[in-house]
Amino acid sequence: MRLSELTGKANYFEDFDLGQVIKHARGKTIEGLENVLITNLVMNTAQAHFNEDAMKTSPYGGRLSYGGVNFSIAMGLAMQDCGENALAELAMDNIRLMHPVVHGDTIYAYSEVLEKKDAEREDAGLVTFRHYGVNQDDKLVFQGERTMLIKRRSHWGER
Amino acid sequence: MSEDFRERAKLWPKGRLYEDFTLGEVRIHHWGRTITESDTLLFTTLTLSYNPLYSNRAFAEAHGHPDLVVNPLLVFNTVLGLSVEDNSEIGGPFVGVGKLTWWRPVYPGETLVARSTTTAMRLSASNPRNGIVTWRTEGFNQRDERVIDFERSNLVRLRNPTPQEASA
Numbered sequence: 001m002r003l004s005e006l007t008g009k010a011n012y013f014e015d016f017d018l019g020q021v022i023k024h025a026r027g028k029t030i031e032g033l034e035n036v037l038i039t040n041l042v043m044n045t046a047q048a049h050f051n052e053d054a055m056k057t058s059p060y061g062g063r064l065s066y067g068g069v070n071f072s073i074a075m076g077l078a079m080q081d082c083g084e085n086a087l088a089e090l091a092m093d094n095i096r097l098m099h100p101v102v103h104g105d106t107i108y109a110y111s112e113v114l115e116k117k118d119a120e121r122e123d124a125g126l127v128t129f130r131h132y133g134v135n136q137d138d139k140l141v142f143q144g145e146r147t148m149l150i151k152r153r154s155h156w157g158e159r
Numbered sequence: 160m161s162e163d164f165r166e167r168a169k170l171w172p173k174g175r176l177y178e179d180f181t182l183g184e185v186r187i188h189h190w191g192r193t194i195t196e197s198d199t200l201l202f203t204t205l206t207l208s209y210n211p212l213y214s215n216r217a218f219a220e221a222h223g224h225p226d227l228v229v230n231p232l233l234v235f236n237t238v239l240g241l242s243v244e245d246n247s248e249i250g251g252p253f254v255g256v257g258k259l260t261w262w263r264p265v266y267p268g269e270t271l272v273a274r275s276t277t278t279a280m281r282l283s284a285s286n287p288r289n290g291i292v293t294w295r296t297e298g299f300n301q302r303d304e305r306v307i308d309f310e311r312s313n314l315v316r317l318r319n320p321t322p323q324e325a326s327a
Contacts, residue, residue: 034205069236072236
């Protein structure tokens with residue numbers, strides 16, 4: 001197994017430019033498989049996410065997808081392009097949930113390069129992305145920043 | 160005594176509302192959660208979180224890890240999940256998260272526990288039937304090592320709004 005053959009060739013630390021915005025190719029429709037399964041898996045006890053009977057008469061008309069699921073999917077949709085060559089995810093900040101998501105909604109993701117810095121180790125650098133999640137009507141449902149430690153091609157490109 | 164169990168039943172309610180919080184209060188959350196390999200693989204694949212550290216054990220080992228790395232967003236969601244009944248189960252929508260740090264990786268088989276401190280409380284200007292409460296939530300592994308901490312804010316309903324607040 002050669003490590004560098006298993007991940008992308010165009011998303012090392014050197015490849016990201018400040019201000020660059022990436023539109024990620026895939027979207028994902030959120031249903032019970034994502035919302036109810038992950039909400040229950042992580043023991044989030046708020047039944048607004050898993051009791052359809054209680055939520056039928058709410059302004060949302062049904063179960064609300066849990067915000068942590070919504071932005072994990074938006075960040076997941078961004079992961080191959082932004083974090084496939086990451087050694088670690090280190091931090092998040094300014095996570096904002098701006099619009100409700102219900103079953104049947106589809107999330108698309110965009111990422112903007114906010115900051116690039118040297119790291120303590122020489123074989124990788126720090127990149128801060130602002131990720132955006134938009135729904136099928138192009139409404140912004142989430143935005144938030146994530147900092148990852150990303151391999152440098154100079155050290156990892158041939159390994 | 161009524162025959163019908165429903166008439167004899169008393170609700171054991173869950174969750175807390177705005178008046179139930181006090182600034183500086185620390186709560187150790189219930190249960191704890193051992194993260195299994197299937198948890199992190201399921202979460203990683205369902206969220207399309209494609210980095211082989213989360214899906215390929217040999218790749219993770221070649222990077223110095225003893226096992227697959229548990230997806231950091233699963234660590235976050237689990238620590239937040241354990242805090243929900245004490246903080247936000249019935250209050251209102253989740254507004255945001257900030258100042259989050261992952262301090263160390265988590266590996267399959269490790270156990271997470273969580274605690275929160277109430278760090279800010281204010282009434283909502285736009286909707287005075289609600290307050291906004293902020294907590295500092297911290298997650299630890301079975302060796303009491305800190306694995307994550309973050310701030311979270313939620314809209315939290317007032318239990319007893321004044322008539323003025325209720326009509327706003």
